[in-house]
Amino acid sequence: MAGTTEALPFVGHAEEGASALAYRSVMSRLSLDDLYRLAIPSDPALRPDGGAVAYTLTTADRASDENHTRIWLAAPGAEPRLLASGSAARWSPDGRLLAFLKPVDGKPQIHLLPMDGGEPRPLTSAPLGAGVPVWSPDGTRIAYAGPHGEPDPHAPVVADRLDYKADGAGLLRGVTTQLFVVPVPAGEEPGEAVRLTDGDFHAGQPAWSPDGQRLAFTAGMQPDGDLVPSAAVYAVDAAGGEPKRLTGPEVICVGAWWLGTRLVVAGLPVPVGHTRLYVLGDGGLEEVQTGLDRNVMVGHPGYPGAPPLLLGGDLVFTARDGGRTHAYAVPLDGTSPARKLVGGEVSLSGLSAAAGRIAYVATSPDSAGDVHLTDPGGGVAPGVRLAAYRLDGVELFAPRSRTFTAPDGTPVEGFLLRDETLSGPAPVLLDVHGGPHNAWAPVFDGAHLYHQVLAARGWTVLTLNPRGSDGYGEAFYTAALGAWGLADADDFLAPLDELVSEGVADAERLAVTGYSYGGYMTCWLTTRTGRFKAAIPGGSVTDLSSMAGTSDAGYFLKEWECAGEVVAQSPITHVADVATPTLILHGENDDRCPVGQAEQWFAALRERAVPVRLVRYPGASHLFILNGRPSHRFDYNERIITWLEQWVTGSPS
Template sequence: MPRLTLDDLFRIAVPSDPQTRPDGSAVAYTLTTSRREPDENRAEIWLAAPGAEPRRLAEGSCPRWSPDGRTLAYLRADGGPPQICLLPMDGGEPVALTSAPLGAGAPVWSPDGTRIAYAGPHGEADPHAPVVADRLDYKADGAGLLRGVTTHVFVVAAGQAGGEPVRLTEGGFHAGQPAWSPDGERLAFTAGMEPDGDLDLSSSVYTVEAAGGEPKRLTGPEMIAVGVWWLGERLVVAGMRGPVAHTRLYTVGEGGAEELETGLDRNVMVGAPGYPGAAPQLAGDRLLFAARDAGCTHLYALPAGGGAAVKVAGGDAVVSGASVAGGVMAYVASTPRSAGDVYLAGLPTDEPCQALPGRPLTAYALDGVELFEPVRRTFTAADGTPVEGFVLRDQTRDGPGPVLLDVHGGPHNAWAPVFDGAHLYHQVLAANGWTVLTMNPRASDGYGEAFYTAAAGAWGLADEQDFLGPLDDLIADGIADPERQAVTGYSYGGYMTCWLSARTGRFRAAIPGGAVTDLVSMAGTSDMGYFLKTFECGGDVVAQSPFTHVSDVTAPTLILHGDADDRCPVSQAEQWFGALRERNVPVRMVRYPNASHLFILNGRPSHRLDYNERIIAWLEQWVTGSPS
């Protein structure tokens, strides 16, 4: 059976955001594919049901069932910003419900099905007007300069004719996705309304009457709220006790927030680009939620009678969305063989499950391609700390070969032993005799909060040996050739690539992507610069900056960076490029036009293909001696 090639990018289909029909008979979901012509990512709404082939419903994303299951609301961008559309499931054409000048957000049905709420942009974004900033949050990666546009809560009638959406909030803040109260009288949302919310990173829970009125604040500085859901009569909030901390679950009432005890020292994952998870929800009389465990994202349930949470979907899998309705549970999970499939299972019980329950409704694994599977391995760092990683290689090959260390972003993210549709070069390199080592060092997610915060204020200083020791172990095992080592990574991984290539001369090639090179300049130019300087890297940012050691770099370096990156601004790449070129270190900088920080996940297919191709070519040129 043939091995994967980079052209398989255009055959990978990734499901997400599963939504169970209220009667439990089917699951609507978003399916994302990459198109070579035109050069774009295509999002479509599909429907899967037991015993039937999945079928396409419409172009769009964020499907949401009406309470009676007869209508599907979703987002569609038809030559402009995304708008909410309604698709009658008994036949008929979809109807656009909104025509907001700046677009709408994901639809949220009222309990009686007569209204839809959403969080959407509001303001007048004149591209030629001067940009005036009084706060640090005047730009955001992926959106660029916000120009006074803020996100607010809207409600619109859900009939075919729709109507003008009513804005329920106003002011210089961003409101999170709303949640309806069971009686349909109020909406809950998160927002940072404090004047200095950009400095203290505050975010609280508010409610507002659906008929209009002043928002009421329910939580204070005891936590940073990141999401809120009305589950039955309980208002459940995901929040953090501080800027660098695990996300936990709380219930909120008139007296404030009370933490829900899960018995887990794990980070609750509600789902975000690059950070898979699922919104908390009721599964019968149990509370279902997602949390990260040893790099994977699993589903857990809190028993109805109280006690520790029980794992109800586990194994070598990453869950990226779940939905409960009609006595069944649907979820999307990626595995070592698939970038994602939709599964359907019964409601969870109090019996722990170490695998993926239920049955797959889809089969999106690449047909006719044999994949290498990562092997989980625990290493011991120099100070005795156990650190976990994954070794991807052709196990039939003997003797030492070239090795690539690939560092994940975050740093509070994690590699998982599942098929990775973004880093296709892993599979191609393994087929060419390489060993790919992916490590979850200190600060990675899924190993407890102490491990999660262990590198705060000590980037590079606390985590350096978590990479070098495992490389030495692979060399001692006869797997890795000490003369053919290379390092790459993206975001924090790009930071660590620069750091390691400056601190040691062991690498024959270095490929930083979306990198952080100088924390001093980063603090004033990134959309999260203040957060990084004050909380994540609090302390001596000069000592933690790769640029402090740039004069020691000798490895030929390929710098890959998005031109519209506001998270790790392109000036970070320019500084590194300039310093290496001045010293005649072989260096090449590649800038991707209009590409934001997450372009390697959701950018133009041509850019993502080029990113993979360039990594392989650079390694062949400088490590294995093949022509560039």
């Protein structure tokens, strides 16, 4: 596929902006079948000379029922072109090679693509697969964090600590994530990867020191790290040896990057709170004073953002502000507060810098993601769009922001998705985000397609960022700790009351849904009120007591999120008060919110003759609604719509 182009099932090149989009003469509204036309860009990598951007494009294939990832290249004045199948593209320091991950026999392996022509060639053949490639400063080696061990699927699983499983991976069976270095050969023959670390811990993404002699990484090596949240930054010699700890216990480190000559660290001073940026100095970690009461977003599945990077003398990072994820720059010397580089009604999900330029991927109200290039110092017009991925011929409803008032006077931001030409009270679906420290944004949501479908059918979809949500300051972020269902419930009910009083919502046609914490709140709200005609909890939490001992994050949830108050705050404790027809959707292999949570709620409602249905998705982990089988994601969306129309706007059958 090297150097080829491919017709896109969506609108591509858009350097000229929205006017370049080839819309059909007759626009239509989104349908669930558009899941198979969606293309979502991510992980931009700006070439060292700043002239082109490589990025990953993810699509869903109906025939194979798989998600496909391909690497594309975009540059000013040119149509994007397909480079290869794979993901996680990373440029060599001279820009002549592109390293990326491509599956071989089901395991991701690092490949090298020569940019002057030729086919990709494999670099690694790791038994359990390799991780994201990280080039050494001189381009002669690549480091990665990858799985290590010899798992036996038939052997007994012996655990001495709580962290013996992980959502998406299942039972770890002694497999840990360790650091490896592999030489980049001059010829065709791949080199041999050398493992640098070993032990009962998981090494984070490596970062090369400027001289190429050491690798920094984060890890939790404390014997009781499964009970006390703790992680530090370590450095290991690139030729091997014992890792040396660089940071103390005052910060829980979640990432480390050598930027220029400084080691920049992202971490939290407390288990639940804002992530901050630090620089490692002679006296330890020194916090970078951004002047923002906002959470730094370094990027995780389901959470937008990107690792920090260096642009001249500025540290560039992403942070959430009111649900939107923006890019900021702050001088490393702390001489002035952070300034916003990229803002507006967008949410950034990738960031890269080179030659004084920045490339980023941004989701907007009318796109699941576009690739942009900008030059903060001039030279490239701000916001040049290199590649756009809007659905051809589809007109999307745009979320409208408004602020509601909770009973205690606290402002709560929400977003209304509806056909603005409608008049009179409409059926309303309240959708609760997960986390609980995530946030809804006023952008097109490629995972929750039922939002657009329902809006086209006369519904109003209400998404809210209640106490506990990210983007509104740390006090707001931590306001529901130890008080799930108590501090936050009215943040949902009061906005509904406002919409009913305004004549926007029909009090007799209200429904509630949500995923993860949103599933918890869906169940909780139906224990508090009978106003909802239908409820659809997904990936839910119903019994915090059993959750503490069965989830891969259960102990953390019990001790730090719920402060040990698990019985009174469990929906199952109050299930006798539920009469709402309930559809329960859950992944069979969910280790974050185990399927037993759904089973308990299903059994309790069935025993009480409450209309209830349980749907279990085989092989699906907690994040299947984002990255699972396309058929499962389609089914999830479709079942929500069908249940709502059966119990809210139609007649029960």
